[in-house]
Amino acid sequence: MFYALTHSVRSKPSLSILWSNILSGLTVGVIALPLSMALAIASGVPPQNGLYTAIVAGIVIALTGGSKVNVSGPTAAFVVLLLPIVQQYGLGGLLFSGFMAGIILVLMGMLRLGSLIEVMPYPVTVGFTAGIGVVIATLQIKDLLGLDVASLDGHFPEKVVTLINALPSVDWREAFIGTVTFLVLVLWPRVRSQIPGHLVALLVGSCAALGLVAMIDGFAVETIGSRFQYVIDGVTGGGIPPVLPELMWPWQQPGPNGEPIGFSFGVVNTLVGSALSIAMLGAIESLLCAVVADGMSGEKHNPNDELIGQGIGNLIAPLFSGIPATAALARTAANIRAGGSLPLSSVVHSLFILAAILALAPLLAYIPMASMAALLIMVAWNMSEARHFVRTLRIAPRQDVITLLTCFSLTVLFDMVVAVSVGVGLAAVLFIRRSIALTGVDLRGASNAGEAQAHAQDLPKGVAVYDIKGPLFFGSAHKAIRHIGMVSPDVRVVILEMTHVTMLDMTAIVSMESIVKELRGHRIGLIINNLHPRMILKLRRAGVRKRIGQVAFSRSMDEALEIYKEKFPDE
Numbered sequence: 246m247f248y249a250l251t252h253s254v255r256s257k258p259s260l261s262i263l264w265s266n267i268l269s270g271l272t273v274g275v276i277a278l279p280l281s282m283a284l285a286i287a288s289g290v291p292p293q294n295g296l297y298t299a300i301v302a303g304i305v306i307a308l309t310g311g312s313k314v315n316v317s318g319p320t321a322a323f324v325v326l327l328l329p330i331v332q333q334y335g336l337g338g339l340l341f342s343g344f345m346a347g348i349i350l351v352l353m354g355m356l357r358l359g360s361l362i363e364v365m366p367y368p369v370t371v372g373f374t375a376g377i378g379v380v381i382a383t384l385q386i387k388d389l390l391g392l393d394v395a396s397l398d399g400h401f402p403e404k405v406v407t408l409i410n411a412l413p414s415v416d417w418r419e420a421f422i423g424t425v426t427f428l429v430l431v432l433w434p435r436v437r438s439q440i441p442g443h444l445v446a447l448l449v450g451s452c453a454a455l456g457l458v459a460m461i462d463g464f465a466v467e468t469i470g471s472r473f474q475y476v477i478d479g480v481t482g483g484g485i486p487p488v489l490p491e492l493m494w495p496w497q498q499p500g501p502n503g504e505p506i507g508f509s510f511g512v513v514n515t516l517v518g519s520a521l522s523i524a525m526l527g528a529i530e531s532l533l534c535a536v537v538a539d540g541m542s543g544e545k546h547n548p549n550d551e552l553i554g555q556g557i558g559n560l561i562a563p564l565f566s567g568i569p570a571t572a573a574l575a576r577t578a579a580n581i582r583a584g585g586s587l588p589l590s591s592v593v594h595s596l597f598i599l600a601a602i603l604a605l606a607p608l609l610a611y612i613p614m615a616s617m618a619a620l621l622i623m624v625a626w627n628m629s630e631a632r633h634f635v636r637t638l639r640i641a642p643r644q645d646v647i648t649l650l651t652c653f654s655l656t657v658l659f660d661m662v663v664a665v666s667v668g669v670g671l672a673a674v675l676f677i678r679r680s681i682a683l684t685g686v687d688l689r690g691a692s693n694a695g696e697a698q699a700h701a702q703d704l705p706k707g708v709a710v711y712d713i714k715g716p717l718f719f720g721s722a723h724k725a726i727r728h729i730g731m732v733s734p735d736v737r738v739v740i741l742e743m744t745h746v747t748m749l750d751m752t753a754i755v756s757m758e759s760i761v762k763e764l765r766g767h768r769i770g771l772i773i774n775n776l777h778p779r780m781i782l783k784l785r786r787a788g789v790r791k792r793i794g795q796v797a798f799s800r801s802m803d804e805a806l807e808i809y810k811e812k813f814p815d816e
Contacts, residue, residue, distance in 0.1 A: 249313040249546070249554075253587045262586065269585035270593025273316055273576050276441045277303075277594055278601055280576075280624070282469070282485075282609070283617045284319040285568060287381060289331035290339065291473045292609075293485045294568050295319045296602055300595045302558040302570035307591035310554025311359075311547035312535040316576040316591045317558060321624050322373070322530050323523070323569055325380045325656065330519050332398070336566075337498035337506030338516060343559050343569035344495045345513070345520035346527060350556030353528060359548025365529055366675055368641065368649035369668045371633055373526075376656025376664065378629025381621055383408070388618035389427075391419025391467070401657050418457075418466050423615035426450035430623045441579075443620050450616030469617070470610030484610025487603055490565040498566070523559075525669060527571040531555050534572035541581045575627070648675065707737035708809060710802075716748035717756075738809050739769060742802070743776040754787045765795055770812070772797045774805045 258266075277299050285295025299318035306317040330339045353359070380401065386408050387394050393414035397404045426446045433442035457464045470483035477486055500506035535546040551572075558570055580590050601609075637649055648671050655664040704710060764771050773784075773796070781798060784790075791797055793812055799805035 247309055247550070249310055249550070249588050250308050253313055253589075258587060263589065265584035266587045266590040267593050269580050269583035270590040271597055272441075272583040273580045273585070273590065274594040274597030274601075275444055276579055277316070277318055277573075277576055278598055279443055279447050279612070279617075279620065280573075281319050281598065282612075283621050283624070284321060284324060286469075286614075286617060287321075287324045287384065287621050288319070288327040288339075288568060290327075290336055290568060291475075291485075292469055293475075293490075293602070294336070294566055296485070296598055297490045297565050298562050298567035298570050300599050300602075301565045301567045302562040303595035303598075304592050305561050306554045306558035306570065306572075307588035307595075308554075309550075309557045310588075311550030311552075312538060312572070313544050313546070313587055314538050314542050314577060314581050314585055314590070315531065315535055315546075315551070315572040316580050316585075316594060317531070317555070317570050317572050318576065319568055320530060320571050320573045321381055321621075321628050322377055322526060323571065324384075325377050326519075326522055326526060327568060328384070330516075333501065334516065334519075335498075335500040335502075335506065337495060337500045338519075339568060340495035340498050340563040340566065341506060341512065342516045342519040342523055343567075344563040345516060346523035346569060347556045347559030347561075347563075349520060349524035350528060350552050350559060352556075353524065354549045354552030354554075354556060357549045359528075359532060359550075359552050365533070366645070366648065366672050368637060368645040369652050369672050370529065370533060371630060371637055372649045372652025373529075373656055373664065373668060375629045375631070375634045376653045378625040378627075379653075379657050381625035381628075385618035385621045385625070387411075388467075388614045389420070389423040389622065391416025391423075391615065400659065416466075418464055419613075419615045422450050422454050422466050422613045423619045425453050426613075426616040426619035427622065430619060443623070446620065447612055447616050450613055450619070451611050454613045454616075455611060467614045468610060469612050469614065472614060485602060485606040487606035489599075489602075490567075492564055493566070495563040522666070523569045524556075527555055527559065527569060528552055530574075531572040534574045534577050537574060538577050538581060541578065542586065544586070575624075644675065644678075705806070705809065707735060708740060708806070709736045709738070710740045710742055712742040712745070714745040717746055717753035718748055718750040736769060738772060739764060740772045740774055740802070740805050740809075741776075742774050743780075744774070746776060746780065749780040749783055754783060754789070757784060757789055758787060761789055761796060770795060770797070770809075772799055772805045772808055774799045774802060 278296070281295035281299040282292035283295075285292050285298070288295075295318075302317050306315070310317075327339055330342055334342075383401070383404060384397060386392065387397065390412075391414075392408065392411040393416075394407060394411045397407060399407075426449065429446035429449050430442055433445055438445075454466050454468070458466075469485070473484060475482050475484075475486040477488060494508075495506075496508040496512065497505050506512060531551055532548050535548065535551055538544070539546055555571060562568070562570055576594075580594075583590075585591075634649070634653075638646055641649070651671065652664055652668045655667055761771055773781075776784075776798070789796060797805075797808045797812055799808055
């Protein structure tokens with residue numbers, strides 16, 4: 246824990262570096278302000294909850310995590326996972342799920358699982374992100390076109406049918422503002438300005454809406470201020486409350502019926518599945534972001550400390566009404582390009598958003614919902630990585646294509662709980678299958694038999710040499726040694742060349758015991774050659790010990806042949 250902060254302090258940054266990080270933090274703050282609101286709205290909660298997340302999680306994770314440059318907050322990857330939770334369990338259920346996810350993330354970091362999650366297969370992550378992008382974009386069509394839709398319930402196909410049936414109710418005013426905003430988002434990169442395009446697009450959309458309201462009688466569009474209300478000291482306001490969030494336990498927040506969701510074993514049992522999915526997706530997103538950031542910045546993150554930091558951030562953010570957070574790739578990349586190299590930049594970005602809430606809340610209420618929808622559609626397009634998706638379909642091996650399409654389809658058609666579970670399972674299966682393929686056994690003249698190959702022509706008549714290559718674990722042990730007991734009648738000794746064995750688990754140990762018994766039953770001796778001492782100790786603990794005429798251990802093939810001549814003499 247505190248890996249990034251400790252290393253940053255030890256580096257004793259100069260004043261110029263500190264100033265550069267302050268400026269990069271301000272830049273990222275400008276980017277994160279509208280995105281945090283938009284992503285909160287897309288997740289089914291008021292925009293201020295996204296801002297609270299960026300403030301609290303952005304500071305806490307930066308100070309306790311394992312990456313110097315990661316910027317954390319609400320992200321698009323979470324939207325399709327969080328929206329169903331809000332719809333079913335309310336804001337309280339979402340915050341409680343995020344709180345439990347924080348505990349899970351801390352435990353994952355303490356168990357040092359960070360390095361495992363970093364190696365998530367590429368087809369799985371591309372399938373997730375492309376599916377998430379499709380769902381996010383689809384959900385924004387309602388606000389972009391001003392469709393007369395009460396709610397988008399059900400699974401993805403049902404939502405699509407609802408949107409299609411509602412197309413005749415398109416509001417040209419909402420569609421016009423949404424289209425103007427989207428065109429600015431598409432065209433602004435050609436200007437090559439340092440000003441973030443989405444900030445310009447929202448300004449243009451808001452000014453266009455205000456101007457048309459003033460010029461055209463009856464012209465009106467829905468805004469943040471008209472959709473979201475708050476009450477402070479009995480006074481109702483529209484938009485974002487210009488105050489800091491109150492400290493409150495997640496289970497004291499309202500559930501779907503408006504009453505506090507409460508703390509009980511039943512509630513925990515109901516939400517634990519959602520918490521696991523949030524934790525897994527957050528871990529994957531954060532560590533993938535950290536890997537990309539390492540390549541851009543030349544730094545090195547600590548994956549386990551990053552998980553612990555993400556966990557602490559997700560433990561504390563719900564106490565201040567913050568939704569689940571993870572490292573955001575777009576904001577992290579912008580941070581690095583702007584000169585960010587210390588956790589200070591993320592802290593400054595959070596303080597900027599805090600200042601914006603206190604000073605700019607009344608102005609933020611004028612942002613049209615159609616403009617926010619256009620911004621989210623652009624975010625969805627960028628995260629979908631359509632070019633990488635198509636390229637993977639075109640050039641990847643068949644099993645990777647199947648994995649990609651499976652993760653994509655499950656994300657779109659069902660939900661992220663199913664997709665994350667199946668995706669992680671597919672990743673594990675692919676890893677095991679490919680590990681099994683790396684493990685093999687060669688008899689005598691195998692091309693990669695190492696030292697055994699050099700002696701293949703000089704072996705005594707009664708000796709069979711099996712060269713085992715690769716890890717021996719539950720997936721590969723049976724495949725590797727299932728043929729060893731099936732030797733010809735004239736073989737008196739089997740030599741297992743195990744120089745290239747890198748792992749030996751309990752399944753392999755039990756299989757080795759079976760081989761010893763089977764060979765002993767046929768009066769065939771066994772010599773285990775050049776096995777790592779650590780693995781020899783495992784075999785000895787299991788009872789596979791040196792026995793004259795039955796089992797022996799050697800450190801080289803020459804020694805193995807000498808043992809054969811001495812301990813297994815011809816009868």
